[in-house]
Amino acid sequence: MNLLGIHHLSAMTANAQRNVDFYTKILGMRMVKKTVNQDEPSMYHLFYGDEVGSPGTELTFFEIPRAGQTHVGNKSISTTSLRVPSDASLDYWEKRLSDAGVHHQGILQQFGRRVLPFQDFEKQRLTLVSDENNDGVSGGKPWVQSQADPQHGITGLGPVHLTIPELSRTEPILTTVMGFRRAGNYIHHQTNQQVVVFETGEGGTGAEVHVHERTDLPPERLGRGGVHHVAFRVSNEDELYKCIDLLDENEIGHSGFVDRFYFKSVYFREPNGILFELATDGPGFTADEQESELGASLALPPFLEAKREQIEQKLKPIKYNE
Numbered sequence: 001m002n003l004l005g006i007h008h009l010s011a012m013t014a015n016a017q018r019n020v021d022f023y024t025k026i027l028g029m030r031m032v033k034k035t036v037n038q039d040e041p042s043m044y045h046l047f048y049g050d051e052v053g054s055p056g057t058e059l060t061f062f063e064i065p066r067a068g069q070t071h072v073g074n075k076s077i078s079t080t081s082l083r084v085p086s087d088a089s090l091d092y093w094e095k096r097l098s099d100a101g102v103h104h105q106g107i108l109q110q111f112g113r114r115v116l117p118f119q120d121f122e123k124q125r126l127t128l129v130s131d132e133n134n135d136g137v138s139g140g141k142p143w144v145q146s147q148a149d150p151q152h153g154i155t156g157l158g159p160v161h162l163t164i165p166e167l168s169r170t171e172p173i174l175t176t177v178m179g180f181r182r183a184g185n186y187i188h189h190q191t192n193q194q195v196v197v198f199e200t201g202e203g204g205t206g207a208e209v210h211v212h213e214r215t216d217l218p219p220e221r222l223g224r225g226g227v228h229h230v231a232f233r234v235s236n237e238d239e240l241y242k243c244i245d246l247l248d249e250n251e252i253g254h255s256g257f258v259d260r261f262y263f264k265s266v267y268f269r270e271p272n273g274i275l276f277e278l279a280t281d282g283p284g285f286t287a288d289e290q291e292s293e294l295g296a297s298l299a300l301p302p303f304l305e306a307k308r309e310q311i312e313q314k315l316k317p318i319k320y321n322e
Contacts, residue, residue, distance in 0.1 A: 001179045001243050003200045004233035005137040005207035006157045007263070007279040008047075008058035009080055011124060012070070014224040016044045016063040020320055022120050023048045026100050027082070028148025029059070031295035031320055033285050037062055038260065041304055042314045050140030050155060053285040053294065055233050055263075056206050057140040057156035062228065069123070070226030074165050074217040075273045077227035079117070079125045081158030083139050083205050087114050087132045089152035096148065111159075111186045111197060113205070122225035129158040129205055136204015159197070159208040160230050162274055163220075167196060167213040169271035174198050177250050178232070180209065188212065200232070219273075229267070231277035237264055243278050261301035262287060295320060 013019040023029050032053030037043040043064060049057040059080065072078070084093060090107050097104045097118055104118035116128040131139060142153025164170055174180040180198040188195050191212070198209045220226065234240045240257070244266050247254045254268035263279045270276055288299055298315070300308055 001177065001246060001278070002235070002239055003179055003207075003278070004235060004281070005056050005201050006160060007055050007231040007233040007277070007281075008060055009077070009157055009160060009227060009230045010045075010060045010062065011080065011227045012067055012222065012224050013046075013061045013063050013122060013124075014065055014067045015122075016046060016061075016316070016318055018121055019046060019061050019063070020318055023059070023061075024320065025147050026096075026102065027154060028143065028146035028150075029154055030143035030146070032058070033262070033289075033299055034295050034297070034318065034320070035299045035301075036304070036311060036315070038301060038304065041307065041311045044315060044318070047285070047295075049285075051143045052140075052291055054140040054156070055279075055281040055284075056137065057154075059157065064224070068221075068223040070223045071218075071221035072125075073220035074163055074214055076163050076220035076222075077160060077230055077274060078163040078212065078220075079127055079161035079210075080227060081115075081127045081129045081160065081205070083131050083134075083155045083158045084128050084152055085131055085139075085142075085155060086152075087130045090114050090116050090128060090130050092149060092152040093128050108189050110189070111184065111195075111210070120225075124225045124227075127158070128154075131155065131205055134204045134206075136199070136202045137206035139206060156206055158205045159210045161195075161210045161212060162272075163212040163214050163217065164272040164274070165213070165215050165217075166272060167211055170211065170274075171196075171198075173252075173270045174209065174211075177246060177252070183208065229275035229277055231265070231279040234278050234280050236280055236282070240264055240266060240278060240280055261303075 033047035139155030
């Protein structure tokens with residue numbers, strides 16, 4: 001596969017309003033699309049990103065109001081990274097998070113970079129990572145109207161961390177099928193165990209998967225504060241169909257081609273059970289909204305538009321002030 005990097009990552013929340021407040025007001029990300037889960041339209045699907053929600057910058061959340069807390073464990077997407085421009089940006093964010101009462105672990109070194117691990121209000125595991133020395137996939141453009149300083153604003157998704165019991169089962173999928181390559185390893189600051197780094201495309205912070213092999217954990221029970229799936233970038237539909245052919249050739253079960261309107265996708269599970277998605281870079285979030293209006297109102301793909309009234313009746317309004 002010819003993957004370009006990370007496309008988006010989709011997590012779980014039990015409170016859409018508090019989620020919006022945290023990711024827009026504290027983290028300063030732009031809500032680039034307020035829509036619904038296309039498979040379950042009674043559920044919000046919120047997208048945050050850079051100023052236009054560029055591929056590689058999108059952190060998304062499904063709202064399930066009665067979701068229990070995630071029980072952290074194995075076979076999981078265990079940490080989500082967010083890129084910031086520089087080492088100085090991490091100093092800014094350490095103070096900002098502290099001032100906001102957000103739990104964090106202080107600035108650390110990880111795979112030759114400065115990072116700042118922290119959690120949101122639902123214990124979502126997050127890490128800010130410095131792009132000071134990044135020479136791989138470039139980031140997006142921070143939202144100029146952000147409530148955080150745009151000079152230090154979040155520019156996209158950084159390395160995605162997987163925790164799995166058997167690296168030997170996942171590595172062939174990443175390398176032989178998906179086209180990743182080993183980029184190195186490091187010792188994790190909490191577990192003192194080795195983490196193996198894989199990269200794709202141009203490499204760098206926007207194109208890495210960090211794999212933690214753990215045999216001492218039970219499987220994760222997903223709920224609020226957990227991650228549902230990660231998507232990787234494919235340039236266009238032709239490349240996506242080539243990926244589907246490769247999945248078929250390797251007898252890997254998958255969803256088949258899925259039209260999400262804002263991008264086209266295919267879903268499959270790697271051998272340790274983690275859900276992967278491959279998603280095209282286009283057409284993007286300006287397909288149905290002007291750039292200046294992104295996230296301002298409920299956006300629905302064409303096939304759900306006829307059900308707008310019923311859908312809106314089931315959704316609790318969200319207050320969002322850019």
